[in-house]
Amino acid sequence: MTGYLVRRLFQLIPVALVVSLVLFMLLRLMPGDPTLAILGQEATEQDRAVLREDLGLDAPLWQQFTQWLGDLVRGDLGSSWLTDEKVGTVISDRFAATVELGVIALVFAVLVGIPAGILAAVRRRTRTDTALNSVGLLALSAPHFYLAALLILVFALWLKVLPPSGYVPFTEDPVENLRRMVLPAVTIGSTIAAVTMRQTRAALLAAFNEDYIRTAEASGLSRGRIVGVYALRNAIVPVVTVIALQIGALMSATVVTETVFTVPGMGTLIVNGIFSRDLPVVQGAVLMVVVLVLLVNLLADLVYAWLDPRITY
Amino acid sequence: MPNSTPPRIPRRTVLAGAAATAALATLAGCGSSDSSDGASGGTLTAGFDNEPVTLDPALSSAISSDRNVLNLFFDTLLRQRRDGTFEPALATQWTDTGTEITFELRQGVKFHDGTPFDADAVVLNLKRISDPATRSTKKAALASIREVKATGPRTVTVTLKAADPLLLTQLAHEPGMIASPTALAKGTEGFGRRPVGTGPFTLRQWRTKVQLTAERNKTYWAKTEEGDALPLLDKVVLRFVTEAKVLRAELSTGGVQLVRALPPEEYKQLADAPRITIKDEGVRRNYYASLNVTKGPFRDPQVRAAFAMAVERRSVGKAAAGGDFDIAPSFATSDDWFYDDALAPLPYDPEKARATLDKAGLRGKIPITLVARRRAPDPTVAELLQSQLTAVGFAPKVEILEFQTQLERMRKQDFDAAILVVDIPRLDPSLTFDPYFASDGPSNWSGLKDSTLDALLDKGLSTDDRAVRKRAYVDVQRRILENNYWVFLHQAKSPLIQSSNLKGVGLDVDGQWRLERARLGS
Numbered sequence: 001m002t003g004y005l006v007r008r009l010f011q012l013i014p015v016a017l018v019v020s021l022v023l024f025m026l027l028r029l030m031p032g033d034p035t036l037a038i039l040g041q042e043a044t045e046q047d048r049a050v051l052r053e054d055l056g057l058d059a060p061l062w063q064q065f066t067q068w069l070g071d072l073v074r075g076d077l078g079s080s081w082l083t084d085e086k087v088g089t090v091i092s093d094r095f096a097a098t099v100e101l102g103v104i105a106l107v108f109a110v111l112v113g114i115p116a117g118i119l120a121a122v123r124r125r126t127r128t129d130t131a132l133n134s135v136g137l138l139a140l141s142a143p144h145f146y147l148a149a150l151l152i153l154v155f156a157l158w159l160k161v162l163p164p165s166g167y168v169p170f171t172e173d174p175v176e177n178l179r180r181m182v183l184p185a186v187t188i189g190s191t192i193a194a195v196t197m198r199q200t201r202a203a204l205l206a207a208f209n210e211d212y213i214r215t216a217e218a219s220g221l222s223r224g225r226i227v228g229v230y231a232l233r234n235a236i237v238p239v240v241t242v243i244a245l246q247i248g249a250l251m252s253a254t255v256v257t258e259t260v261f262t263v264p265g266m267g268t269l270i271v272n273g274i275f276s277r278d279l280p281v282v283q284g285a286v287l288m289v290v291v292l293v294l295l296v297n298l299l300a301d302l303v304y305a306w307l308d309p310r311i312t313y
Numbered sequence: 314m315p316n317s318t319p320p321r322i323p324r325r326t327v328l329a330g331a332a333a334t335a336a337l338a339t340l341a342g343c344g345s346s347d348s349s350d351g352a353s354g355g356t357l358t359a360g361f362d363n364e365p366v367t368l369d370p371a372l373s374s375a376i377s378s379d380r381n382v383l384n385l386f387f388d389t390l391l392r393q394r395r396d397g398t399f400e401p402a403l404a405t406q407w408t409d410t411g412t413e414i415t416f417e418l419r420q421g422v423k424f425h426d427g428t429p430f431d432a433d434a435v436v437l438n439l440k441r442i443s444d445p446a447t448r449s450t451k452k453a454a455l456a457s458i459r460e461v462k463a464t465g466p467r468t469v470t471v472t473l474k475a476a477d478p479l480l481l482t483q484l485a486h487e488p489g490m491i492a493s494p495t496a497l498a499k500g501t502e503g504f505g506r507r508p509v510g511t512g513p514f515t516l517r518q519w520r521t522k523v524q525l526t527a528e529r530n531k532t533y534w535a536k537t538e539e540g541d542a543l544p545l546l547d548k549v550v551l552r553f554v555t556e557a558k559v560l561r562a563e564l565s566t567g568g569v570q571l572v573r574a575l576p577p578e579e580y581k582q583l584a585d586a587p588r589i590t591i592k593d594e595g596v597r598r599n600y601y602a603s604l605n606v607t608k609g610p611f612r613d614p615q616v617r618a619a620f621a622m623a624v625e626r627r628s629v630g631k632a633a634a635g636g637d638f639d640i641a642p643s644f645a646t647s648d649d650w651f652y653d654d655a656l657a658p659l660p661y662d663p664e665k666a667r668a669t670l671d672k673a674g675l676r677g678k679i680p681i682t683l684v685a686r687r688r689a690p691d692p693t694v695a696e697l698l699q700s701q702l703t704a705v706g707f708a709p710k711v712e713i714l715e716f717q718t719q720l721e722r723m724r725k726q727d728f729d730a731a732i733l734v735v736d737i738p739r740l741d742p743s744l745t746f747d748p749y750f751a752s753d754g755p756s757n758w759s760g761l762k763d764s765t766l767d768a769l770l771d772k773g774l775s776t777d778d779r780a781v782r783k784r785a786y787v788d789v790q791r792r793i794l795e796n797n798y799w800v801f802l803h804q805a806k807s808p809l810i811q812s813s814n815l816k817g818v819g820l821d822v823d824g825q826w827r828l829e830r831a832r833l834g835s
Contacts, residue, residue: 030717031721033721035722037366041756044755081506083367084502152559156564157566164559164562165559165563166524166568167523254349262522262553269522277717
């Protein structure tokens with residue numbers, strides 16, 4: 001197990017390196033001029049040239065990349081071109097909001113998705129099943145920006161039960177923090193909940209056809225015990241895989257959702273970084289997200305072993 | 314009042330009579346300020362869509378929107394009223410000989426960190442802007458200054474290289490904001506995040522992309538006419554919300570009481586909302602199409618004329634600004650002193666446009682590229698122009714681009730026509746016209762090299778005689794229109810949108826907020 005873990009962790013390095021290189025090149029291919037956001041639209045070309053030199057933009061690309069990589073190895077992600085703040089500091093400031101948002105969204109997805117999936121499977125081909133599937137399909141196909149606007153309209157403007165946007169740190173006011181996290185978390189979580197529901201339903205239906213379920217039924221075990229203990233335990237592994245795969249989708253969903261609800265997380269950081277061509281921030285932030293997604297996938301692999309004793313590493 | 318000539322800027326006047334009492338009484342009353350009713354205090358929460366990158370006025374890069382925030386923390390030596398005249402602020406009086414300005418400074422003023430405000434602080438701040446090592450974005454604004462000297466503990470003398478009709482205007486805004494020397498001495502890196510001035514509010518907390526909280530400066534030097542302490546609000550919270558729909562929702566639910574700007578499709582939905590006031594304060598968003606004269610079909614003045622005649626500006630305004638717009642010949646609004654309603658662009662005449670293209674020897678479909686920004690309502694403007702231009706014989710290809718990409722294309726003159734918007738009015742017509750139309754202007758998208766136009770622009774800056782300046786800027790506009798370098802589209806209204814119980818929001822010449830007299834009534 002330890003050996004496996006160490007091996008997997010080492011495998012992260014080449015992946016992160018390749019991602020960094022591709023990202024570095026892609027960002028430099030983007031049209032636009034970073035000096036525009038820093039000096040404004042009306043600065044002279046001369047001032048821009050001086051600043052570009054300061055930022056090291058006149059050096060060849062490979063040199064810029066090796067410089068960045070060298071700093072990274074020393075634990076330095078560089079400084080924001082725009083605000084001069086350390087990228088590491090900026091990311092650590094923003095990470096909490098995104099992680100909190102992601103965790104709440106996941107909890108929502110699991111708490112809604114799995115029971116809904118069980119219900120749909122147990123009541124397959126009934127009106128409940130059709131209704132749940134229709135809602136799931138809707139949640140899957142509604143774009144996040146649309147869903148966000150819809151939730152604001154219903155819960156903030158019509159029912160007036162939740163604030164339309166904003167963020168308060170958990171440490172400052174936990175209740176207000178959660179009130180403001182509900183709508184963005186539901187926006188992001190709805191897609192994952194729908195995916196989870198469909199996966200749970202399909203996996204359970206498959207499990208219901210297995211011999212051990214027939215045996216359990218023949219032994220006179222209660223329906224609840226059969227579904228909850230025997231079938232679900234076996235059906236849950238693919239569900240966990242799907243949820244883990246959704247973490248990547250979740251991170252991309254935060255980009256739009258955080259912007260709409262003005263949550264100061266990694267999503268807004270990346271979006272604003274791209275719009276202002278603050279490339280060190282984008283580079284650092286995306287790298288962190290990539291590492292996070294890889295780590296979560298590793299965690300999912302470890303959870304399989306816990307859920308299914310037949311899996312060993 | 315399109316043709317009225319407002320009073321000449323009293324530059325050379327010796328303002329010896331501007332006693333401190335008068336200064337206190339009139340200060341900050343630049344906007345709508347009635348001060349009789351309502352309770353003072355309270356927290357104003359404003360929605361702000363354009364978070365500043367820095368709060369160091371020497372490094373601020375937004376053309377004017379940062380000033381909404383900077384005005385909370387910083388004062389200037391003098392202030393400019395909305396009619397263009399000046400009134401005392403940190404300087405109680407000043408004398409101006411044309412090449413030398415002497416400021417007498419206010420006594421007893423302290424920076425937020427307790428540092429006393431004096432002549433040395435002013436000298437340090439003005440020199441800091443001019444110092445190349447500062448890399449100030451405001452350096453050009455003070456380029457006419459030869460020397461700044463403290464000629465007494467409360468006297469500062471500014472010697473100029475040549476007369477500069479714009480200098481007092483500049484000193485009344487970002488380039489003239491005075492920061493604490495003690496705070497600056499700690500290093501300018503952190504100063505942009507922790508501004509320390511003498512302004513009506515002090516910075517409590519700035520959480521990037523979330524909000525900025527400012528608290529009442531309890532020792533602020535200015536008072537109301539009744540002698541009450543300013544500012545009136547206890548706290549100002551600026552919430553950085555970029556989505557227009559969310560800003561509208563926040564206004565509707567009372568989450569914010571004031572917003573910087575909302576597009577027409579959003580604020581129109583608030584028209585019947587109770588407790589929300591929408592007031593036109595003369596601020597406009599002026600859409601334009603800049604034509605590339607360096608290459609392609611628009612090198613030919615006749616083809617540019619055909620473009621101008623093909624465009625029906627009213628229908629563009631109706632679609633893009635929901636009908637809330639003005640039509641004006643250029644960047645000037647009808648309230649501006651350099652407006653002349655005798656100026657007129659070529660009238661909409663598709664038949665003549667087609668005939669003009671024929672005369673220019675261009676038959677068949679003339680391919681042109683239109684670049685526009687990916688942000689409502691710019692794509693709508695572009696699509697309408699596309700259909701109007703197609704009708705007269707152009708074959709426009711519309712490219713909707715992200716802002717940075719569009720600006721890069723425009724700076725490289727990689728387009729035929731570019732659609733964008735300018736917020737007007739600016740502080741002075743030179744700041745509106747020079748960047749876009751001077752040969753060396755940083756935003757000379759069209760690639761103009763017109764020595765006649767350059768000479769007219771120079772003339773506008775050669776004197777402070779407003780009659781002469783008006784003539785110059787009217788000639789500038791005429792020259793642009795005659796040559797159809799740009800086709801000015803509609804001027805969309807950008808009203809002040811706020812809760813009805815918020816009173817006393819003052820405005821700069823260009824519509825940026827001054828909140829020291831703002832208060833929340835019942």
